[in-house]
Amino acid sequence: MFRIRFHGRGGQGMKTASHILGSAFFHEGFEVQDAPRYGAERRGAPIFAYVRAARGAINERGIIRHPDLVIVADESLVPVPAAEVLANFAPHTTLLINSAESAETWRERLNLSSPIICLPLAEAGEQAELPYMGVACAAAAARLTGVIGRESLGDTVAEELGSLGEEVVAENLRRALAAFDAMADHEGCVAEGEERLAAPAEGPDWIEMPLDLGEQATPAIHAGATSVEVRTGLWRVMRPVVHEDHCNKCVWICGSLCPDSVISTGAGGYPEVDYDHCKGCMICVAACPRHAIEAVPEHGAAGETAATHEEASP
Amino acid sequence: MSEPVIKGMKDIPSEHILGAGTALCAGCGALQALHEIYDVLGENTVFVNSAGCMTLMSVYPFTPFRGGWLYTAMASAPAGAQGVRDALDILLAKKRIAPEEDMQVAVLSGDGATYGMGLAAASCAIDRDLDFLYICYDNEGYGNTGNQTSAGTPHASRTATDTGAEGVPGYKKDLFGLWVANRPAYAATVIGAEPLDLARKVEKAKSIKGPKLILALSPCPVGWDYDPMETLEIGRLAVKTGIWPLKEFVDGKVVHTKTPHPRTPVEEYLKLQGRYAHLFSPKRNDALIDEIQSRVDAYWDAVGD
Ligand SMILES: Cc1ncc(C[n+]2csc(CCOP(=O)(O)OP(=O)(O)O)c2C)c(N)n1
Ligand code: SF4
Ligand code: SF4
Ligand code: SF4
Numbered sequence A: 001m002f003r004i005r006f007h008g009r010g011g012q013g014m015k016t017a018s019h020i021l022g023s024a025f026f027h028e029g030f031e032v033q034d035a036p037r038y039g040a041e042r043r044g045a046p047i048f049a050y051v052r053a054a055r056g057a058i059n060e061r062g063i064i065r066h067p068d069l070v071i072v073a074d075e076s077l078v079p080v081p082a083a084e085v086l087a088n089f090a091p092h093t094t095l096l097i098n099s100a101e102s103a104e105t106w107r108e109r110l111n112l113s114s115p116i117i118c119l120p121l122a123e124a125g126e127q128a129e130l131p132y133m134g135v136a137c138a139a140a141a142a143r144l145t146g147v148i149g150r151e152s153l154g155d156t157v158a159e160e161l162g163s164l165g166e167e168v169v170a171e172n173l174r175r176a177l178a179a180f181d182a183m184a185d186h187e188g189c190v191a192e193g194e195e196r197l198a199a200p201a202e203g204p205d206w207i208e209m210p211l212d213l214g215e216q217a218t219p220a221i222h223a224g225a226t227s228v229e230v231r232t233g234l235w236r237v238m239r240p241v242v243h244e245d246h247c248n249k250c251v252w253i254c255g256s257l258c259p260d261s262v263i264s265t266g267a268g269g270y271p272e273v274d275y276d277h278c279k280g281c282m283i284c285v286a287a288c289p290r291h292a293i294e295a296v297p298e299h300g301a302a303g304e305t306a307a308t309h310e311e312a313s314p
Numbered sequence B: 001m002s003e004p005v006i007k008g009m010k011d012i013p014s015e016h017i018l019g020a021g022t023a024l025c026a027g028c029g030a031l032q033a034l035h036e037i038y039d040v041l042g043e044n045t046v047f048v049n050s051a052g053c054m055t056l057m058s059v060y061p062f063t064p065f066r067g068g069w070l071y072t073a074m075a076s077a078p079a080g081a082q083g084v085r086d087a088l089d090i091l092l093a094k095k096r097i098a099p100e101e102d103m104q105v106a107v108l109s110g111d112g113a114t115y116g117m118g119l120a121a122a123s124c125a126i127d128r129d130l131d132f133l134y135i136c137y138d139n140e141g142y143g144n145t146g147n148q149t150s151a152g153t154p155h156a157s158r159t160a161t162d163t164g165a166e167g168v169p170g171y172k173k174d175l176f177g178l179w180v181a182n183r184p185a186y187a188a189t190v191i192g193a194e195p196l197d198l199a200r201k202v203e204k205a206k207s208i209k210g211p212k213l214i215l216a217l218s219p220c221p222v223g224w225d226y227d228p229m230e231t232l233e234i235g236r237l238a239v240k241t242g243i244w245p246l247k248e249f250v251d252g253k254v255v256h257t258k259t260p261h262p263r264t265p266v267e268e269y270l271k272l273q274g275r276y277a278h279l280f281s282p283k284r285n286d287a288l289i290d291e292i293q294s295r296v297d298a299y300w301d302a303v304g305d
């Protein structure tokens, strides 16, 4: 059985990716499961999607704990503990990562002996073409398994995205086939994982639970605004940077319109952005009448605030 | 009613009291409206929140609120508000809290709950003259569960449950009109993209006792399918096209607080949103676009504009 795990951010199309890969397997005669992991997944937040494919019946259920292939659509997720990108890597588990860096760099960085394949998805001049990431990841994964043909992959993409109109399908198809072709040297490198039999389940002994005190059973939060412990700054792919030389100090505008309450009046009356929590929606950029806020890619700006790269304790 | 202090943009509170770090999507128009509302309401507010996107803000042990928060079933937030109001009144009567420790009770519900299964509970709370503020963030769909059609979803838009070429066959319910017919103490429509209009209305609602509605159209990048950055432009266009009239019901009359002149064609609003993409491609659907426009025109004609 193939067990494949996708990692991306909400909005990068991981659910679609898993569905396309699942359907492509199905067209090749496999039994398939594909599912995204739901929770508080939101645009920008880490999300997961899973595909199982086997020649016979699949009796496993739930999230994949022993992946044969792990696909990472967004390399900035790797250091995020909540994204669990490196969870349960076995020596045979292949890592496919959307990155312009080399496999060697990643090997050293992660101290990982498993196979690593880098696939730079952004085309020339693009920062991150989010809409096509999912389909390209699915296509690359298909090639790595060696059991999905180019044609049936193309048919699947057209079928799954058909409702979006011809133009969208054509561009997705182009991206999918490019990713499929880029993986030619690695065709079939991902092998099916071994069968895993469920351990025979033993019924639990009867356990008498003492009654909890009300306060413990339904705990109350006594402090206000504890949500600031969650660093949503990690979601950001673009960062708003205020240029004070253009700024009019009308913070009531950008400060009111920022949905996340992260723009306050800072030193000298200029707006101050709390990068630990700014989600990078860029509403402030659109709101500023003086065009004093610039959107810059997070990759280049990351060094400025190291704090955004620490995950809050859950 | 006390004298208003919010007269211009500079009077809007500069202190933002809603905690950051919530799980709501980047660019969420509902969160934009809520934080603007909360800044005016102040910390001394208990939110009674029915199931929806906003309930994900308070997941133990994290909350963005500074006062109280109570989670209720989808249809029951107004009933929950009655319970909280009664409890506070009893504590006040027994002198277990001082009058300055009293809190405002605010329902926080989406359109799914408000226009649908929560409507009876709200109507009955108005009948009982409950002193509460009902905040509805209207993202025009069941957002939290994947944007299915609700009774607040507009005609012809595409949702997870209406995927055909003509989109949603039904029409958005006139929730403001239903409230007005129920004779509340106050009712107003707002949008986060117009913070001054919003702040004035919340300030007014805060000063009036009895059942009050703040109905906030809430652009939703996920459900409406657009780039989060466009939340502001889409919100402004909702007002400029006249598709979202800003108005209030006070002292027995409905007054429009902003009349767009001249009105921008609705098309400008529609074409920014993926949920209306099927009206423009592969072939332009003039019949539906014209229908939406003529309904907006008919509304403003009736207003006497
Ligand atoms: C009685 C009931 N039915 C269904 C649900 C599942 N549910 C949770 S949130 C939600 C959507 C609510 O929509 P809305 O009130 O518009 O809030 P939004 O999600 O858009 O914020 C649904 C259907 C529920 N919690 N309770
Ligand atoms: S809106 Fe623009 S000009 Fe005004 S304070 Fe914010 S950044 Fe400065
Ligand atoms: S990008 Fe701007 S508007 Fe969006 S969360 Fe960050 S500071 Fe706020
Ligand atoms: S789905 Fe829409 S309403 Fe819900 S949190 Fe996301 S942007 Fe806000």
Ligand SMILES: [Mg+2]
Pocket (backbone or CB within 6 Å): B052, B110, B111, B112, B137, B138, B139, B140, B141, B142, B143, B144, B150
């Ligand atoms: Mg809703």
